Amino acid sequence: MQFQDYYQALGVTRTATPAALKLAFRKLARIHHPDVAQDKVAGEAKFKELNEAYEVLSDPIKRQHYDELGAQWQPGHQAAPPREPEVEFSGTGFSDFFESYFAGGGGEFRTRADPDGRGFADGRAFTHPGQDVEADLLVTLNEALTGATRKLTLRRPSMDGHAERTDTYQVKIPAGVREGKRIRLAGQGSPGYGGAAPGDLYLRVRLARHPDFTVQAADLHCDLDLAPWEAVLGIRARIPTLDGLMSLRVPPGTEAGSRLRLRGLGLRRDDGTRGDIYATTRVHTPRPVSAEEQALWQQLATLSTFKPRKDA
């Protein structure tokens, strides 16, 4: 298994702050997002790599674990995974390295981590059902909105008389899937013993981070950057959505931190309707300013009766 240098993938130093990580991820994700990349195949691969890196480094606990792991890792070293995998996945959108060390929420309950391999059975001798197998599946927001088909490969090592085999699945990702939702493939887990039924395969949906949006249930949130005069005078801004660029009216006198809503352009809800997009305004101060601009601001300061504070 190859060590993945997540800091290098994001182009940041090992001491990068969470804000610097976010900035680096968004900058690179805008270039390599499959919807905008010139080379779709290379762009998709790079976007997955960026997502994986940000998934680990944006979580302080996972980042600490990763840093400890990196400190012990020798260059060119091929490490054995922390436990013998019962199955190996490809096509989930995550590397083997991630699957081995960071999948499943960093050590949370996983059905395949059954220590004595008795699965869900009551333990009676020699007949018991196979264990369930769980894997994370990276899904982009567009795939979550419209649905998609993903090719997934599982390699099961030979054990207890069963021949090693590789299974390929065309998994349909239904439109409207959410973060953490599970897709079940019946009977595709580990084989049962003594004629008992095999376990199931559960694919847990992990929504890929988007350069522009953060997801809250079916709603999408983004930032809308404004110049001070745009906030005062109002503007018709074009903002990206999953359905393409849309025009959003920013009313005159908009405060920084206001939330503007684009109705029905979010992800799908359970009832089939769509969530909304919320654009939060951020007013930026122009820097540097020319002498002419400085004079105009000075003129405005003299003319204006606006008092943002009591002592102003």
Added chain:
Amino acid sequence: MKETASNSRYALILISREEAAPAVHPLEEAARIAGMHPARLRHYCRLGIFGPALADPAREPAFDDDQLYELRRFEHFRQRMRLHPAALRLLCELWRKVEHLEAELRFFRDR
């Protein structure tokens, strides 16, 4: 659709999502998949541990893949660890809360 490539080194099975499992399962089927008696599952639903409460006895709840996963996990702990249903109920509530909080945390970290 299912294909097997007999000349390859490994058996190659192509299987479609629809063939693998329907998305929603009636109570009896969900109970069978989870390895519990339907009466037990009905009882848990009445207690509010799974699915909507049975306010109308004529209508039985249906279970999606997520709920099936929970059911199987629940039954695993009940049979293997001999956990009391009251303890399992608490465990289920905590699992759901943790998943909800993880989603919230992810959202606020990204903002």
